[in-house]
Amino acid sequence: MINHSDPRPPDDADADAGVDSEGADADSVVYRRSDGESPAHSVVQAVAEATQRDPTELRPLYEVIDTDALDDLIDGGSERVQAPDELRIDFQFEGCQVAVYADGRTVASRPTSAPR
Template identity: 45%
Template sequence: MDSTDTVRYDPESETYTARHAQGGGRTAVHSVVEAVAAATDSEPTAMEPLYETLDPHALDWLCGRGGERGRTSPGTVVSFRFEGCAVSVHADGRAVVSKRGDRP
């Protein structure tokens, strides 16, 4: 699946948003990688591994896999920088990426 099929760009906020599917196999990590790849116009395989920035298992545990919510508060947000972008992963299933460098 091409990331352009799963990532939406909002020109007003200048952010890229990807969602992990409710109850599907897509994780928060998938959403982050696809949204950052779209924001930086890069192939996911050309980016540094996400595990060099943070623990991907912890990210998936905190933000769930869509249907596995309930581990954390619905308002939980994990924010970090990756590939020169500001990334915020929300427990409601959104990964929001901004190239501007501020928090999306």
Template identity: 45%
Template sequence: MELQTSDGQEAEFEFVGSSTSEAVVQAVAEAAGTDPTELPPLYDQVDPDALEKLFRNPSNGVVAFDYHGYTVVVRSDGTVLLK
């Protein structure tokens, strides 16, 4: 997963090759400087199964939600944006 920062306030991660839920948890953990197992369960904020279904097939979708102090924006182009 590659971190790209745009202005110190946002971080963008590519999640090609991993599940969407795994990518979200990994991106937040990396941005927060912690182990993914130390984060609260993702399902407390969003339904991981629904997230997977939304991005299983290529589409033009975007989902945003708050998780561990970040606004997480998941895009259908394979990126997770943290604000």
């Protein structure tokens, strides 16, 4: 699991839900976008890590979501300001639940298998 530090204190609601301060549980990967990295690119990186696959083995992200719209919503386009940090976009990609946050996090969660 990639877990980059977040200076914010954990949210009590996250603790109750069994997730850490990054918004992830034990079956999740938290990816922090670097400066200039697009949110769409971070989705591919996080899902590749969560599924233990090479990013080039994943189907194209644009088949699931409009990557330009995702990038514009999260980072803001040239015509508007960046989204508030609490904005979150959720969708499924390659068997993972993905949450892209405006604060720079991308969380990819693998489904947990039911106990036998």
